[in-house]
Amino acid sequence: MSENKIISTIERSSTEQLQIAIKEYKGKRYLDLRIFYTTDNGGSWLPTKKGVTISPDQLLVLKDAVDLAINELDSCVNE
16 A cells, blocks of 8 residues: 655745655655656646655665755855
8 A cells, every 4th residue: 555645845936846845655654855746826736857866775874965065054144
């Protein structure tokens, strides 16, 4: 059985958003970051090919990269 759980959504425009979700495929779970689009004012969102999947064993690498980016960008704001 396939399980999808949207964790967060980042609006990019009125017709495009980044969905961050936990998905399951062939019994394996992973993190999916994918651009979705709408043509009916947000009534339904459809996935594009633009996205990336992250396996559970790579999540800490992603977390470390995001932490470094936050620190780097925070230092730019404080300058």
